[in-house]
Amino acid sequence: MPIFGKTKFSTVNYDKTTPTAAMPSLEDSENPQEGFTKCRSCESPILIEELVANSSICPKCDYHFPLRAMDRINSLMTDFEEIDANMQSVNFLGFTGYDKTLTSKQMTLDTKDAVICGFGKIKGQKTGIVVMDFKFMGGSLGSVVGEKITRLVEAATEKRLPVIIVTASGGARMQEGCVSLMQMAKTSGALARLSNNDLPMICLLTNPTYGGVTASYASLGDIIISEPNALIGFAGARVIETTIKAELPENFQTAEFLVDHGLVDRIVHREQLQDELALILDYVSGKCK
Structure with missing residues (x-):
């Protein structure tokens, strides 16, 4: 359950006319x-x-x-220690071409799957962190991504530490069928236990954040912040327009639109993110002891 109401406060000046269609x-x-x-x-x-x-x-x-997951972590944290680094997906449904895609991505990107999880310090304050990597199969949410996030959140609950989740995803991984959809419930359940223990979760939405990720943990943060002009939604704008046969509002599904409608708390420039997250962690630290 969120501990802060959604406001329209933004920590940076930004130009709402900046093009966002091509990211x-x-x-x-x-x-x-x-x-x-x-x-x-x-x-x-x-x-x-x-x-x-x-x-x-x-x-x-x-x-x-867009930033790769480890680049993002290095820009925010010190003393980072990764957990479950060697966990990797298997083609349990026998989906054609999935094995080849996984092997190719693992070799070219030097990572096992679409998320890196671990613990580190932001300006001296220890926290758990989850960072998604859009370069690995569009940051899709599969069994390994869901399991790694769940394990990180459970470990943070045990250690009584806050959690930061950085999203960048097109949604659930189609090659894993219903198992990928179940990760939405599993991660949400772990975050509910974190909240029940009076521990905060901060969500940073980056471009793009869509589908099952938006419909689960990306929307469950006690504080939700975003980078400028990030595209955030469930279905794509063109799909929605075709379905409802109506023109969508200007800047629809941008971070700026979501701030104006109370779904995102703040928009924070990348160069200010470390300071902003440290400030938030300092503010909520009373609940983390």
């Missing part, structure tokens, strides 16, 4: 000229070296490029 990763927008990439929000060429030094934020339009 590329660094790899998706590489320029043929070596050493450069192109921002698909403003289409400006950017030195990759400059982009990395700028926290993967476009220096021209402030567009936030």
Whole structure:
């Protein structure tokens, strides 16, 4: 049960007119000229070296490029210790091509699945953290992702520590059928026990967050924050428009739209996230002792 009401307060100034339809990763927008990439929000060429030094934020339009899970953790935490690092999915349904996809992603991305979980410190304050990796099969929620999140939350409950969940996902993993959908209930149950023990969960929504992830733990944070212009929803906008046969509001499914409608508490610029999370942890620390 949330301990804070949803407000319309934002910690940063942001431009609601910034285009949000195209949200590329660094790899998706590489320029043929070596050493450069192109921002698909403003289409400006950017030195990759400059982009990395700028926290993967476009220096021209402030567009936030997606971050890999470990890059995100390194930008927020110190003394990080991963748990369940070697847990990996199996093709228990015999879904055609799933084995090959898993092996390919594991080799090219040097990670076992779409989430990294563990414990670390944010400005000296210990916390559990879950970070999803959209590069691994769209950050899809499967049996291993759900199990790792559940184990992290249960361990945090035992240690009496808060939990931070960073989402980036297209939803449930279709190759695992109903088992993937059951992860929504399993993770939600673990978070309910965390809440029953008066321990807070902070959710950071990044672009994109959709489907079963939005319908479960992404919406269960006591405090829900987002990066600017992140796309957040259940079904995609085009699917909704086709279904209801009506035009959707401007900026529909953006973080800014959700702040205005009370579903997100704050929008926080990437370079301010560590300070913001440390402030929140300090504020709720009385419930974590």
